[in-house]
Amino acid sequence: xxxxxxxxxxxxxxxxxxxxxxxxxxxxxxxxxxxxxxxxxxxxxxxxxxxxxxxxxxxxxxxxxxxxxxxxxxxxxxxxxxxxxxxxxxxxxxxxxxxxxxxxxxxxxxxxxxxxxxxxxxxxxxxxxxxxxxxxxxxxxxxxxxxxxxxxxxxxxxxxxxxxxxxxxxxxxxxxxxxxxxxxxxxxxxxxxxxxxxxxxxxxxxxxxxxxxxxxxxxxxxxxxxxxxxxxxxxxxxxxxxxxxxxxxxxxxxxxxxxxxxxxxxxxxxxxxxxxxxxxxxxxxxxxxxxxxxxxxxxxxxxxxxxxxxxxxxxxxxxxxxxxxxxxxxxxxxxxxxxxxxxxxxxxxxxxxxxxxxxxxxxxxxxxxxxxxxxxxxxxxxxxxxxxxxxxxxxxxxxxxxxxxxxxxxxxxxxxxxxxxxxxxx
Numbered sequence: 001x002x003x004x005x006x007x008x009x010x011x012x013x014x015x016x017x018x019x020x021x022x023x024x025x026x027x028x029x030x031x032x033x034x035x036x037x038x039x040x041x042x043x044x045x046x047x048x049x050x051x052x053x054x055x056x057x058x059x060x061x062x063x064x065x066x067x068x069x070x071x072x073x074x075x076x077x078x079x080x081x082x083x084x085x086x087x088x089x090x091x092x093x094x095x096x097x098x099x100x101x102x103x104x105x106x107x108x109x110x111x112x113x114x115x116x117x118x119x120x121x122x123x124x125x126x127x128x129x130x131x132x133x134x135x136x137x138x139x140x141x142x143x144x145x146x147x148x149x150x151x152x153x154x155x156x157x158x159x160x161x162x163x164x165x166x167x168x169x170x171x172x173x174x175x176x177x178x179x180x181x182x183x184x185x186x187x188x189x190x191x192x193x194x195x196x197x198x199x200x201x202x203x204x205x206x207x208x209x210x211x212x213x214x215x216x217x218x219x220x221x222x223x224x225x226x227x228x229x230x231x232x233x234x235x236x237x238x239x240x241x242x243x244x245x246x247x248x249x250x251x252x253x254x255x256x257x258x259x260x261x262x263x264x265x266x267x268x269x270x271x272x273x274x275x276x277x278x279x280x281x282x283x284x285x286x287x288x289x290x291x292x293x294x295x296x297x298x299x300x301x302x303x304x305x306x307x308x309x310x311x312x313x314x315x316x317x318x319x320x321x322x323x324x325x326x327x328x329x330x331x332x333x334x335x336x337x338x339x340x341x342x343x344x345x346x347x348x349x350x351x352x353x354x355x356x357x358x359x360x361x362x363x364x365x366x367x368x369x370x371x372x373x374x375x376x377x378x379x380x381x382x383x384x385x386x387x388x389x390x391x392x393x394x395x396x397x398x399x400x401x402x403x404x405x406x407x408x409x410x411x412x413x414x415x416x417x418x419x420x421x422x423x424x425x426x
Contacts, residue, residue: 003088004095006116014162016114017121023112024123027156028130032118032141033149036090039097040145041072041080047097047144068093077348094118101140108136130155169193170210180220187223191230198237207234211244224257232267239271242286250293261296269302276305281314288317297326307331312352319361320390337362342370345377354380355388 008016021027032038045054045065057063072083072093083090094117102115110133113122120137124130134155138148161168170193175186194206211234219227231248234241253259268287275283284306291298298321306314315336321327336352338344340362344353356362357371358381364370371377 004092008116013114013116018162020112020114020121020123021158022123024125025158026124026127026130027158027160028120028122028124028133028154029156030120030134030137030153031149033147035118035146036085036094037082038146039081039083039094041069041083043097043144044068044072044093047100051143097144097146101137101144104140105136110136124155127155167204167206167209170206170213175214175217180222183220184223184226187219187226187230195237205240207238207241208244211241211248215244215248219252221257224252225260228252228260228263232263235267235271239275239280239283239286242271242283242290246286246290246293249290253294259294261294264294265291265296265299268296269299272302273305276309279309279311281309281311284309285311285313285317288314288321292317292321292324292326295326297328300329303327303331307333307335310335310349312349312355315349315352316355316388319356319359320388323359323361323390333362337365340370341365342374345370345374351387355386357381358386359388359390 042054045058045063045068048054048065048068049057049063054063054065058066060066068089073080075084076082083093098115098118105111105113110122112124113120113133115121122130122133122137124133134148134153141147170190173186173190175183175190190210194210198204198206211231228249231245235245249259249264268291271287272284275287287302288298288306290296303318306318309315318327319333319336322331322333336356339347339349339353340356341353341364344350347353354371354377357364357369371381
C-alpha cells in the first residue's frame with residue numbers, strides 16, 4: 001500500500017493524452033535525464049518556498065523544505081545530488097518540484113500538455129511551437145538543476161499510435177480461467193509476442209506489463225508447468241521482473257501448486273553468479289529474498305559469490321537465511337563481524353551493523369554492546385526500532401479475486417524510517 005498515489009489512473013491518462021493530441025499537428029515528447037538521480041536536494045526548498053525565501057532562511061529548522069533537504073542529504077552521506085529511489089517520500093518530492101514547473105508553464109500560456117511522473121507530452125499546432133515549448137521547459141528545469149533527456153526528446157508529426165502496438169495486443173488477448181487448452185494456447189501466443197517485441201524495444205517494460213495483467217487471473221493447474229517455466233525465463237531475460245515473478249510464485253505456492261524448487265534455486269543461483277561480481281545489489285538481494293520467501297536452501301556457489309559484496313541489504317539477507325537454516329553448511333562471516341563496532345554505526349554499513357546486533361545474529365567486537373552503548377542507536381534499540389522484519393511469514397491461503405500486496409525484502413521495513421521524518425514535521 002502506497003502512502004501517496006497518483007491522481008489519474010492509466011485509463012484517465014489515455015483520455016488526457018488523446019485530448020492533447022486531438023487539437024495538435026505535432027507532439028513534443030520528452031522526459032528528464034536521470035530524474036531521481038539528478039534531483040538537487042536544495043531544490044526541494046526552492047520548489048516549496050521559492051528560491052529567494054529558501055536561500056534567505058537556510059538552516060531554518062521550521063522551514064519544511066529545509067528540513068526535508070537535510071533529511072534527504074543525511075540519508076545518503078550528505079550528498080546533495082540525487083534522492084533515494086523507492087520510498088514514497090521520493091514520489092512526493094519529485095512531484096512537488098515538477099508541479100511547480102507545471103504551474104510556471106501554464107503561467108506562460110503553455111497549457112496543452114500532460115505529465116506522468118517525469119514523462120511530458122506537449123500538443124502543438126506548429127513545429128516552431130513545439131521547439132519553443134521544448135526550450136521553455138528546459139529553461140524552467142534548469143532552475144532546479146535538471147535537464148531533458150536528449151535520447152528521449154523528440155518532435156513527432158501526428159497522428160501516431162497511442163500505445164506501443166504490443167501493449168494493445170496484450171490488452172486484447174483473452175487468457176481464460178475456465179478453458180485450460182485455450183488458456184495454454186493464449187499463454188504461448190502472448191509470451192511469444194512479448195519476447196519478440198522486447199528484443200525490438202528493450203526500453204519498453206513489456207514483460208512487466210504482461211505479468212501485471214496475468215496477476216488478475218488464475219492459471220489452470222494443467223498449465224502450471226508451462227507458466228512456471230515462462231516466469232523463470234522472464235527473470236533470466238530481464239532480472240527487473242523478479243519482483244513480479246516472486247509475487248506469482250508465492251501466491252501459487254499458497255494455493256499448493258507444485259513449484260519446482262530446485263529449478264527456481266538454479267535460476268536464482270545463476271542470477272546471483274551473474275550480478276554479484278559486478279555489484280548489482282538489487283538483483284542479488286531479490287534473488288536471496290526469493291529463496292527465503294519460498295523456503296529454498298541457498299547454494300554454496302551463490303553464498304560464495306554474494307558474501308564478497310559490501311552491501312548491507314545483501315549481508316542482512318544472508319544472515320537471515322543462515323538463521324533460518326537455509327544455508328546448510330559452515331560459512332565465514334568474518335567480513336561482517338568486522339562491522340560490529342561503534343565506528344561502523346556511522347559508516348557505510350551502519351544498517352548491517354545495527355540489524356545484526358538487534359537480531360542477535362553477530363556479537364559486538366570488544367567487551368561491550370556497541371549498539372546499546374551508543375547514544376543515538378542505543379535509543380533506537382531501546383525503542384525496538386528495526387528496519388528489517390525477519391518475522392514475516394508466508395500464510396498458505398488460497399488465492400482469491402482480491403489481490404494481496406506482496407512485501408519487498410524484509411516485509412517492507414526498509415523505508416519505515418521515512419515515517420519518522422514525516423512525524424517530526426508534525
